[in-house]
Amino acid sequence: MVHFDFQISSGDSEDVDWSDEDEMCSLVSPVAYHVPVITPPTCELSSSGSKISDRFLEMGYPLKVVFRAIEEHGENDEEAILNAILTYLALETLPGEDNHVTSDPHLSDSASTYIEDLSDMNSILESQGQNKYFETMNLLEDMGFSYDEAFAAINRCGCETPIDELVEFIDAANMAKADDLQGLNDIEQLRYGKKQKLDRDERWTYSVKNMQLMIGFGVPNSGMKTVDREIPAAGKGPPYFYYENVAYTPKGVWENMSRFLYEIEPEFVDSMHFSAAARKRGYIHNLPIDGRFPLLPIPPFTIQEALPLTNKWWPKWDQRTKLNCILIRHGSAEDTKKIKEELDKSGPDPPEHVRKYVLEQCRRYNFVWVGKNKVAPLDPDEIEVIMGYSKYHTRGGGISTTARYQCLGNSFQVDTVAYHLSVLKKLFPNGIKVLSLFSGIGGAEVALHKLGIPLKFVVSVESSETCRNILQSWWEQSNQKGKLIHIFDVRDVTLGKLKELMDMTEGFDLVIGGSPCNNLAGRNRYTRDGLYGDQSSLFFDYFRILDLVKKITVYRAYA
DNA sequence: GTGATAATGACGGCGGGG
DNA sequence: CCCCGCCGTCATTATCAC
Structure with a gap:
């Protein structure tokens, strides 16, 4: 989402010179428009904006093979990356795992679907002549402003506003922001203020501390002063998003997930601060953190x-x-x-x-x-x-005891998630429209409901029939006024499907979910393969879908 | 009796923290 | 260095539905 990469898609565009990004960026023309890309979003801290993954994806190589190769060899040595990709494909395995890549239709489909989606997006934008907005976005970004700065300015002033006035607006906004940061103490500056000036290691210093304490950006009664953090521009909403997974993963996994999720710093929280049981989890989200409150009544703590x-x-x-x-x-x-x-x-x-x-x-x-x-x-x-669920939430309706243990063990701790989501209550007093990925037994839905936030629309994506039944019967029993839609497979959530859904819901306010942890979890003795493992690589579908929702949200705002 | 589903037993290693 | 803890998987057996 950070970059709307410049690409001319008219007939003679095949020979675009990709090797000179700077040259490309200056080529703003009236017929130009931007193509969203699937690369991990790069922010100011990254040395270069990676578009190399797009090139290999467009060539049809599977998504996880491409990312793995780039991870192994960096972004600059194209030949090494290509060799690695070809090697992985020839071996049909990735280093450190023994599953078959080429025989895994899911990720290949995912990548190719995404590419098709991008072409689809091109034609939508082209056919409907929504170029002015992107032209202005382009121009502002070429002038060095972040996506978010440009977005905010255009949103406020309109895309017909002269560039000079837009620049003035952005400068004024930034001055105000700088003033707000005065008076923070050192740790808060590290966390919120000067973060963008620090390199990656320094930025993660707080997360290391965060990991040790397991209180994230604060838990009730921790005595921590909550001040709103600064989220990298590309990560800001709309929509808000909330991503969850196990805290202790093989090395580098959270760094990698954070890289995709707009360089937002994860918060690591142990649910022992919210309940009688430990549950060490990491959360990446773009929610405000000021003004959080816990669900009442406070549950037993021992x-x-x-x-x-x-x-x-x-x-x-x-x-x-x-x-x-x-x-x-x-x-x-x-x-x-x-x-x-x-x-x-x-x-x-x-x-x-x-x-x-x-x-x-x-x-x-x-x-x-x-x-x-x-x-x-x-x-x-x-x-x-x-x-944090009500007794019997998973009971009955043909669900075996074993299945209850299974889906409960895979679910959110409601009080913990509700604390993080509580800031949405005043933002969406009339109700919220939710895209719930990997919904499970509906931890997110239950948390929002318990917070008293009306669920106007929930689109739930969940592969387990057992879990879908549990969510459906909770929905029917909890006096919901809104609409619940079930989708079985994240692969079915394409650009076309999302457009259809967002036409119906008029957009999503929140994209929430935790992707499978099977290949990350410490308990797994057989297939703890990391983020590229068979199940845990569904993280990339979370990112893919979130990124599409962001793009469609922008598109809808100017359509 | 037979196939399907449910329940149960057996099975290390990595990473964080002291 | 040792300690602790971890949204698990595979194979086999028991139980269920017919």
């Missing part, structure tokens, strides 16, 4: 408060007050049996080695005490409440 019946049987030497992360599987009956046998054998005061064994098992499987020397895994009902 195991003992959340599950009071366990108190009677809880031994003093088990000092846990917080549960570990809720996972998709529960501990086995066999393990709880062994624990009981060991404790029965050792009497009322078990020796150190027995305590250690029992505690280790309890921590590993999140067991709680339900009788004399008896531990048990959490029930699905209990998990529902701890995760």
Whole structure:
């Protein structure tokens, strides 16, 4: 979204000289218009705007192979990149994984669909003669202004406004912004103020600290002064977006995701600050952070408060007050049996080695005490409440117990997400239109609903029938006034489909979702392949769809 | 009895933090 | 250095639907 790259698409445009970007950028002509690109957005901090990925994508190479090759070899050595791509394709694998790339129709389709989408966008813009807006955008960007500065100026003043006046407007806005930044302390300057002057490592210094504390840009009662941050221009809404995934990934994954999601700094938050269970997650979003408030009532913060019946049987030497992360599987009956046998054998005061064994098992499987020397895994009902859903949210309607554990373990902690989304309440008092990707059991929807934000429109993309049924029945039971639309597959969410949907909804206010963590999660012993793994590479569909929504939003504003 | 689905047992390693 | 914790996957067995 950062760059609307300049490209002439009339008949004789095939021989455009791509090697000289600066020359190209100056070639603003009345017939020119811009083509959106899929490259990771580059902001002021990046050394160069990468368009090389587009070239390889246009040649038809699969999306994840292209990105992987560029990641391995940098953006400058074109020959090395091409060799790498050809090598990966010949081997049919990427380094560090053994899945077949060329036999994976999804990503290939995704890339080619995207390219088709771009051509489609070209013809839309061309046929409807919306060139004036892009001309002006071009001109302002060529003058060195960011996309967002140009967007704001044109939005406010209109695209027929003389350039001089637009420039004046931008300068005035920037002066006001600079004034606002006075008086911040060092850490806040690092986070919000002078960020754009710092290099990448320095920028991520705060995230490292963020990762350690796991309180993100603040949690309730943390005593942190909340000041609104400065989001890189390309990342700003509309629409707002909110992306989630596991905090602890193989190295470099969050940096990579942040690079795609407009260089926005992730916030890492442990849901232990919102509930009785730990849940370390990272969130990349462009929401304001000033004025957040928690859902009420505040849920129980300890195991003992959340599950009071366990108190009677809880031994003093088990000092846990917080549960570990809720996972998709529960501990086995066999393990709880062994624990009981060991404790029965050792009497009322078990020796150190027995305590250690029992505690280790309890921590590993999140067991709680339900009788004399008896531990048990959490029930699905209990998990529902701890995760912030109402009891029985996932129960019944043909859903097996195993499936309940599975989809609950994959879901948002509602109180945590609601805290981040709470700033939307005053922005959308009359309701919100949501594109919900990888919706699962509807954590985002439940959070917004609990915040009292009316759901005017929800387009939910979710591949699991079980999860779609759960969301649908919640929708029907929770007195919704709006409309819920289900889509099964992110691959079906093309430019054409999005245009159709956004004509119906008159745009989306929020694009929200967490893409699959299978290949990132620490629990995975077999296929922790990273962001390019079979499931986790669906991240690129999140980015693709978000980026298309941003482009269509701009287009609609000037259509 | 048979195929489908559900439940269960067995299975290391990486990265962060002290 | 050691410690802890992690939105999991695969193979097998048990149970279910017919």
